[in-house]
Every structure is written in structure tokens, then in C-alpha cells.
Amino acid sequence: MIRINGLCKRYPGSEVDVLKGIDLEIAAGDFVSLVGRSGCGKTTLLNIVGGLDFDFEGRVEVDGRDIGSLADRDLARYRRDTVGFVFQAYHLLDHLSCAENVALAARFGAGGGSGAKRERARAEEVLESVGLAGAADRRPTRLSGGERQRVAVARALFNRPRLLLLDEPTGNLDTATGGEILDLLSTLHSEMALTILAATHDGAIEAVGRRLLRISDGRLAERLEDVR
Amino acid sequence: MTARGLWRSVRDDLGRHWRHVGAGALGIAVSIAALVFFLALGLGVRTVLLGEVFPVDRIEVFPRSTDLNLLALKLELGKDTIDDAMVGKLEAIDGVAAVYPKMRLLAPALATGGESLIGTGMQTELVADGIDPALVADDVGAAFHDPLVDRSVIGLACGENSTCPGGAICVGASVFGPGECREAIPVIVSEHMVELYNGAFRRAYRLPKVNPQALIGLGIDVSFGASSLRPSGRRVARDRVVLAGFSDAAIPLGITMPLGFVRRLNRELGPDGAGDGYHSAVVESASRNAVAGIVTASEHLGLEVRDGGARRASFFMTVALAAVSLIGIVILAVSALHVMHVFALLVMIRRREIGVMRAVGASRADVRLLLMTEAAVVGFAAGLCGLIGAAVLVRAADRALTSGLPDFPFKPESFFAFDPWLAAAALTLAVASCVLGALAPSLRATGPDPAEVLSST
Numbered sequence: 001m002i003r004i005n006g007l008c009k010r011y012p013g014s015e016v017d018v019l020k021g022i023d024l025e026i027a028a029g030d031f032v033s034l035v036g037r038s039g040c041g042k043t044t045l046l047n048i049v050g051g052l053d054f055d056f057e058g059r060v061e062v063d064g065r066d067i068g069s070l071a072d073r074d075l076a077r078y079r080r081d082t083v084g085f086v087f088q089a090y091h092l093l094d095h096l097s098c099a100e101n102v103a104l105a106a107r108f109g110a111g112g113g114s115g116a117k118r119e120r121a122r123a124e125e126v127l128e129s130v131g132l133a134g135a136a137d138r139r140p141t142r143l144s145g146g147e148r149q150r151v152a153v154a155r156a157l158f159n160r161p162r163l164l165l166l167d168e169p170t171g172n173l174d175t176a177t178g179g180e181i182l183d184l185l186s187t188l189h190s191e192m193a194l195t196i197l198a199a200t201h202d203g204a205i206e207a208v209g210r211r212l213l214r215i216s217d218g219r220l221a222e223r224l225e226d227v228r
Numbered sequence: 229m230t231a232r233g234l235w236r237s238v239r240d241d242l243g244r245h246w247r248h249v250g251a252g253a254l255g256i257a258v259s260i261a262a263l264v265f266f267l268a269l270g271l272g273v274r275t276v277l278l279g280e281v282f283p284v285d286r287i288e289v290f291p292r293s294t295d296l297n298l299l300a301l302k303l304e305l306g307k308d309t310i311d312d313a314m315v316g317k318l319e320a321i322d323g324v325a326a327v328y329p330k331m332r333l334l335a336p337a338l339a340t341g342g343e344s345l346i347g348t349g350m351q352t353e354l355v356a357d358g359i360d361p362a363l364v365a366d367d368v369g370a371a372f373h374d375p376l377v378d379r380s381v382i383g384l385a386c387g388e389n390s391t392c393p394g395g396a397i398c399v400g401a402s403v404f405g406p407g408e409c410r411e412a413i414p415v416i417v418s419e420h421m422v423e424l425y426n427g428a429f430r431r432a433y434r435l436p437k438v439n440p441q442a443l444i445g446l447g448i449d450v451s452f453g454a455s456s457l458r459p460s461g462r463r464v465a466r467d468r469v470v471l472a473g474f475s476d477a478a479i480p481l482g483i484t485m486p487l488g489f490v491r492r493l494n495r496e497l498g499p500d501g502a503g504d505g506y507h508s509a510v511v512e513s514a515s516r517n518a519v520a521g522i523v524t525a526s527e528h529l530g531l532e533v534r535d536g537g538a539r540r541a542s543f544f545m546t547v548a549l550a551a552v553s554l555i556g557i558v559i560l561a562v563s564a565l566h567v568m569h570v571f572a573l574l575v576m577i578r579r580r581e582i583g584v585m586r587a588v589g590a591s592r593a594d595v596r597l598l599l600m601t602e603a604a605v606v607g608f609a610a611g612l613c614g615l616i617g618a619a620v621l622v623r624a625a626d627r628a629l630t631s632g633l634p635d636f637p638f639k640p641e642s643f644f645a646f647d648p649w650l651a652a653a654a655l656t657l658a659v660a661s662c663v664l665g666a667l668a669p670s671l672r673a674t675g676p677d678p679a680e681v682l683s684s685t
């Protein structure tokens with residue numbers, strides 16, 4: 001599903017490459033954990049694969065499409081239809097209800113403009129699937145950290161993506177809540193046959209992932225295949 | 229971006245940030261109100277000036293002559309009349325709808341009468357002009373016509389003490405022989421004369437104020453060829469004129485008679501050749517846009533437009549409207565700058581939100597469309613508020629002006645021209661200024677990639 005060749009990334013104003021020639025292949029349905037120290041390039045790699053960062057060198061293909069060559073409109077469609085992204089900081093919009101946050105992508109054409117009732121029904125369905133049935137009309141500010149992260153996961157799942165990218169999904173959560181999120185992700189992976197790439201410090205996620213990749217000094221220094 | 233999604237986002241965002249956008253909209257609304265108010269006033273005054281005081285769809289052309297100053301006198305050089313051939317050339321100019329020649333009465337005239345109206349008889353020298361009755365047909369209808377054309381009353385003999393049928397008068401009867409029954413000469417005057425009488429004249433002579441409409445049908449006796457200034461030595465023709473109505477096309481001070489009658493008087497009582505040429509011609513244009521071309525073509529024919537008042541009024545109004553528009557546009561531009569700052573602030577506040585929208589599938593164009601639509605909605609609402617404010621101001625000011633100002637010549641029923649196109653243009657301007665103001669912030673908002681935005685928030 002994902003094929004990366006010679007991926008390099010240097011931030012403007014920096015003299016150091018964050019990613020130095022990454023080569024990687026991830027098959028459809030894989031659950032890959034990406035580990036490494038802070039600042040090693042995990043988030044950068046996720047952003048590039050998720051189409052959020054398009055200033056890089058090398059080739060990144062997802063489902064045969066070269067991400068780097070996509071025009072802005074096509075890249076937006078890729079983010080909308082193919083990828084679900086869960087941020088460490090949740091990035092929920094406080095002025096919207098949980099259902100509106102979850103269905104935000106529909107405003108930009110996700111679901112082909114299926115209508116308000118169907119959008120609402122889909123939002124409630126994914127909220128229920130992450131264990132937040134009945135929270136559709138609540139504001140994110142009224143939710144706990146774990147609940148917010150569940151809403152963020154629900155938002156990522158709204159448009160039935162094939163690729164789920166998780167950036168430290170338990171980084172802001174206590175151990176118990178992080179465990180719940182982890183269980184949820186494990187369930188989703190097995191039930192929806194999602195391809196998951198998760199950047200994490202969390203040893204528990206490392207354990208859940210089918211593959212474990214370690215980034216060090218901008219390179220994939222170590223591969224531990226089929227750790228489970 | 230779907231239309232429903234766009235509308236929901238615009239509604240949510242403007243509802244959330246109404247204080248900020250309201251501040252920007254207020255400037256636009258005030259600018260639009262001021263612009264529309266002054267433009268409506270300018271256009272209203274312009275309509276009166278150019279439509280009634282100096283009607284520019286009708287211009288009067290004169291033979292171009294050069295005067296030579298000789299101490300206190302002027303020596304007139306060149307031709308001072310227009311012949312029928314020239315009238316034909318004028319009619320052939322592109323955009324000319326009709327040409328109405330005018331002829332001055334070149335014989336002195338002395339008017340006597342007025343007892344029935346003001347209780348005392350008056351005698352005054354009279355200045356008279358002759359115009360084609362068709363020129364004032366819309367103002368006074370068939371009442372103003374050449375009496376010599378009505379053959380039914382011409383030719384009936386009458387004596388000094390006999391009466392003529394149908395209100396006709398006996399002209400030329402004396403002890404030496406019978407006269408001829410003839411309809412009284414219909415004349416028209418400018419309302420300006422009545423205003424002059426009711427203003428200064430009647431106060432100076434302690435005379436009663438008159439109702440203009442009651443004057444219609446009033447007759448006075450006129451001795452053509454007679455003068456109280458000095459004996460003319462000419463034959464005197466006594467006749468009677470009857471006021472047929474009022475028209476702006478009438479001579480400002482004096483009476484205006486049917487052209488054919490003046491021509492006959494000039495031939496009988498005036499100098500040699502006095503009834504052969506016209507002294508000016510009123511050229512009616514098919515549209516106001518054609519006036520400039522007609523003026524140019526007339527000047528090429530050796531004629532000139534002496535209507536300096538119209539030119540000055542037109543120039544003054546054009547300059548005044550341009551100045552008002554410029555001031556309005558400057559205020560609007562300042563307001564647009566304010567809108568730009570407001571949207572720049574909003575973009576900064578909504579930086580994370582915009583990043584999230586792009587992360588879930590919004591393209592740069594979607595975000596720009598959203599921000600520009602919000603700006604357009606703000607502009608439309610502000611423009612609408614400005615228009616309503618302007619309408620209220622216009623109504624209040626119009627009421628104050630029409631009721632507060634004393635009567636004066638050409639005082640309009642309304643000082644404002646609040647046309648639909650002005651409202652549409654103002655709304656368009658309001659929307660355009662807001663959209664332009666929001667353009668730079670919306671471009672900046674979509675500059676960085678979503679990863680950069682979200683990592684910094």
C-alpha cells in the first residue's frame with residue numbers, strides 16, 4: 001500500500017535533514033508502529049505520508065499514487081478519501097459539536113455530499129464505534145482527554161479511510177485511558193482491515209503493532225518484523 | 229466544497245466572530261450610507277438642473293457671430309440668422325430627433341391691460357419670441373397654435389362695435405371701414421415670470437399675489453409696432469393675446485407666440501427681410517448621449533451653443549458627483565483596509581481551525597472560497613445596512629429640505645434620486661470592497677502546509 005524511496009526532508013532554515021533517505025514498504029492491512037526519540041522524524045514521516053507536508057525529496061507512493069506529484073486539489077481529495085489522521089493534540093474544533101467535528105470532512109465533499117441526515121447518521125455510527133454513543137451533541141470542551149481522543153479517532157474514521165495515521169495517540173493520556181484507546185485501535189484494525197501507521201513512545205502500542213520500525217537520526221535504523 | 233458545507237461553515241464562522249466582522253462591516257455600512265446619500269442628492273439635483281433648468285436633451289443653437297467692441301457699443305459682424313437650408317442640415321445630423329426654429333419679434337410692442345386681475349391697468353414694453361407650437365405641444369397642448377391657420381374665423385368682417393363669434397376679436401375696424409374677425413393670439417410664458425412677479429415685483433408695487441393657473445385665459449391688448457420709448461414711425465397693428473399656458477421653452481422674460489404669427493409681424497412691421505431667417509433653433513436629441521455629437525456637428529455648421537448655464541451646470545454637477553464619488557470611494561477603501569485587518573486577525577485566530585480543515589480534506593481553494601464567501605456575506609449585509617441607513621437619511625433630509633426651504637424657481641418635489649441601479653451598484657461595491665479586503669488574508673491563510681500550521685498551534 002505504501003512505498004517510500006529515498007525520502008529526505010529538511011525544514012526551512014535548518015541545516016540538518018530530519019529524514020535521510022528513508023526506504024519503506026507497508027502492505028495493506030499492516031499495523032506498523034513507528035518508534036524513536038523525540039525529534040527523530042516520526043511525525044514528519046506521518047505528515048508526509050498523510051499529505052500534510054508536501055515539501056520533501058524522494059518518492060512516496062500510496063496505492064500507486066505519487067503523493068509528491070499531486071496537485072493541491074488532488075492532495076486534498078487524497079487526505080479526505082484515503083487517509084484518516086489522528087493527532088496527539090486531538091485538534092478538535094471547540095465551536096462544533098462532536099458529531100460536527102466527526103463529519104467535518106463532509107463539508108468539503110467527503111461522502112459525495114450525502115445529505116445532512118446521512119452525515120449525522122454516519123457521525124453517530126462512528127462515535128458509537130469508538131464508544132461515544134450519545135455524545136454527538138456535546139462539545140469537545142465538555143469531554144475528558146480520552147473521550148476527545150476517541151472523537152478524533154471517530155473523525156479519522158468518518159470517511160472509511162484505508163490508511164489510518166496516528167501521531168502519539170496516547171501521548172496526552174494516562175495509562176488506563178491510553179489502554180482503552182489502544183484496545184479500540186486494535187479492534188478497529190481487526191474489524192475494518194485498516195492499514196495503520198502509528199508514531200509512538202508508548203510501549204503498549206509497540207506491542208500491538210504487527211511491525212515495529214525504529215527511526216534514529218533520520219534513518220530507519222532498525223526493523224523488527226512481525227514482532228507479534 | 230459542497231454548497232451546504234460552505235453555507236454551514238459561513239454561518240458558524242460569522243456567528244462565532246460577529247464582533248470582529250461587525251466592526252469591519254460597520255465601516256463599510258457607514259461608507260455605503262454616506263456614498264449613496266450624497267450620490268442620490270447629487271443625482272437628484274443634477275436631474276433638476278439638467279432636466280428642467282437646463283434640459284440637455286434640447287440645445288439651442290445660434291448663428292456664430294463676432295462682435296467688435298467700439299467703446300460702449302458692439303459692432304455686430306457676420307450673419308445672425310439661420311435659413312431653412314441650415315435647418316435641414318441640422319435635421320440631418322445623427323441623433324437629432326427634431327429641430328424647432330425660433331424667431332424674435334423685430335418690431336416694438338406695447339402691452340396694455342391687467343385691470344381684471346390686479347385691479348389696475350398697466351402698460352409695458354413687450355419682448356416677444358416665436359416658436360414652433362410643436363416644441364411645447366407636451367406642455368400646453370393644442371391651445372398654443374397659429375391663429376392664422378384657423379380659417380373659420382378669418383375673413384368675417386366686423387365693425388368697431390360688433391362682436392365676433394366664438395370668442396374671436398375684431399382686428400382693424402375703424403371709422404373708416406370694417407375690421408376682420410380673428411381668434412386672439414395664444415401666447416405662452418415661462419413660470420419664471422410668475423415667480424418673478426410673485427416675488428419681488430408685486431411687493432415693490434404693492435400688488436396682489438397671483439395663482440399661475442388662474443392666469444390661463446387672461447387676455448391683454450398689444451400694439452405691435454408701438455413703443456413708449458421712442459416713436460417707431462411704423463404702422464401699428466393692434467391685437468389681443470391670450471395666455472394659453474406655461475412652458476420652460478418660453479422666453480424667460482416676455483411672451484412667446486406661434487412662429488408663423490411672429491414671421492408675419494416681422495414681415496409687416498419689421499425691417500426688410502426680418503421674416504426670412506430664424507434667430508436660433510432648438511435641436512432635440514434622440515438621447516442624452518447624442519448631445520455631445522450634435523454640439524460638435526452644429527459647430528462644424530458654423531453655429532454655436534450659447535447655453536453656458538447648461539454647460540456650467542453640467543460641468544459643475546459632473547465635478548461635484550466625481551468629488552463625492554471619490555470621497556466615498558476613499559472612505560470605502562479605508563473601510564476595505566479595515567476589513568483586511570479584521571480578516572487578517574480572523575485568519576490568525578483561526579489558524580489551527582484552517583489547518584484542521586485542510587487536514588481533513590479542504591483544498592487551498594476551499595479555504596479561500598470559504599473566507600471570500602464570508603467576506604462577501606459581510607459586504608452584502610453591510611451594504612444592505614448602509615442602503616437602509618441611506619434610505620432613512622434620504623427620506624428625512626428630503627422631508628426637511630422640501631418643507632423647510634422656501635419656494636424657489638424649479639424647486640423639485642424631491643432633492644434625491646434614489647434609483648435602483650444606485651442601490652445595486654452600492655451593494656456590488658460593498659461586496660467587492662469586502663472581498664478585496666479579504667483577498668490578501670485568505671491567500672496568506674493557505675500559504676503554509678497543514679503540517680506546519682498544526683505543529684505550530
